[in-house]
Amino acid sequence: MLILQKQKGMVRSVDLARHMGYAKPSISHAVTVLRNGGYLTTDTDGYLHLTVAGREIAETIFERHQFFTNQLIDAGIDPAIAEEEACRLEHAISDETFQKLKRHLLRKEEDENTH
CATH class of the missing domain: 1.10.10.10 (Winged helix-like DNA-binding domain superfamily/Winged helix DNA-binding domain)
Known part of the structure; x- marks a missing residue:
């Protein structure tokens, strides 16, 4: 929505x-x-x-969806398949795991950009 x-x-x-x-x-x-x-x-x-609560949850799920879609496409997965897979991943992962994974990948990208 x-x-x-x-x-x-x-x-x-x-x-x-x-x-x-x-x-x-x-x-x-x-x-x-x-x-x-x-x-x-x-x-x-x-x-x-x-509602405010509904928007907060939707924004969180949308962030996850975009993150996983982009990561899968970057890994060489067909964009249509990446979209479908991201839909499943965004709901299956805990917030704690998602935040740690996101931080890990951002640090890795920063390390790659500084070298």
Whole structure:
């Protein structure tokens, strides 16, 4: 939803269904779960809006997604496959492990750039 919001501004359930390739009932169920969890709201026109808590989580997942996608592409993996794999990795790794991995790779890049 965050990606679509950045691209289109306003997002509806049908937009999510098209973008993600899921059936509308599956998206409707997910939207209900997220709304009940306090992560998004729906306005009277049917547009979805992330709450502050929802946006924080979405930004964290998006950062991971970009990081893993870029690392996989840099390793020579086809960009389409890297996108798919990043989607799985971003949810499977703990925050602690992600932060340590990110710091490790940044230090490694800095070392390579100074030599």
